[in-house]
Amino acid sequence: MQGRAEATRRSLLEAAAHLFNERGYAGTSISDISELSGRTSGAVYFHYTSKEMLALAVVEAHFATWPQLIERHDSARLPALERLVRLSFAVARAFRDDIVVRAGARLWAERKTINETLPTPFVGWIATVRRLMNQARSNGELAPHVDPARDAHSVVCAFFGLHTVSDALQDRLGLVDQLADLWLLLLPSLQAGADPAGLVARARGPLPGADRTPVGAGRP
């Protein structure tokens, strides 16, 4: 029974994510979610209490996507800077393809219209990028002028700026190419003994020897 309740919760969450992503928070009603999921409105309220709590659950599911992805990249036997660049491509693909990630991002952008406190993004990414840059520094991969404590913030801003702009110009399909362009600009500054084009070409592909299950596989 536990498993079945969990499956119901998940199918409601995914239906909600589809609608929030398409129509936004204000444009989505509990009865829309009921209709798309094939469950009653009563079931939606039973599992999530309110539309606010459902939005919170989608944003939390968005955040829950990252630890596993980060861990998989942490454990790869590659230079730290290359793991960082690879991780960024994996995150960009999740933003392009994963409905829960996309819906969470849209809800977060609309946070001021949602009567529920959502978790704060960026802080965790700044810490993760700083950690990888510190490893790169220890390994002698970084140019001398690079300061991980300072530059991790700029790297995260540049990365999320791509999302803001590509969302605005409705060219999210170009996100992965735009990310490659961004690294071709950043890496000549970051890298000691730079080979930006080689690193970007390698990092766009999957992790060597990694589980190739795409993020969000199993989601409808």
Next chain:
Amino acid sequence: MQGRAEATRRSLLEAAAHLFNERGYAGTSISDISELSGRTSGAVYFHYTSKEMLALAVVEAHFATWPQLIERHDSARLPALERLVRLSFAVARAFRDDIVVRAGARLWAERKTINETLPTPFVGWIATVRRLMNQARSNGELAPHVDPARDAHSVVCAFFGLHTVSDALQDRLGLVDQLADLWLLLLPSLQAGADPAGLVARARGPLPGADRTPVGAGRP
């Protein structure tokens, strides 16, 4: 009479900008704007027809801020790359200090909840940055690997990413320092014969010999 109607329109626009910036589009009513401006709701409707049209007017006033600022920087007798960096600091200060610019940015972020098509940002900035980078290329200021057609997009994304993140983390007061940090990361890649720290230190200040009137001066 023309001048007085114009003054009324402007004072309504500024009252609306204050409220849109503080409370967002959904949280602001025509009667709030009437109250703050000391004019009747009838006057608001007479001059702007609807809350949607008032939001559109604020966003258009935001956009109208830039041509003059760009022109002032174009005419400075400085290397093109330094004009670009100076322009970015002027824009960042406008985002920090100018209520119409801030309100326009917030309304634009909330565009999916506003029943009126707003002008698209970023496109004009990408063209402006590309133009300045092309000048810098002609002057031999750019490193050989830099491609203005490609990299102008990344520079604009990185710049606006700062705004997204600083708005989220509520540290917009840190925007100018964060912009300096961003340039310290980007310039070693962009510049031929780099002196990033010197350029950033000079560019944070006003244009040499320029009119020092801050953007938004004369606004309440």
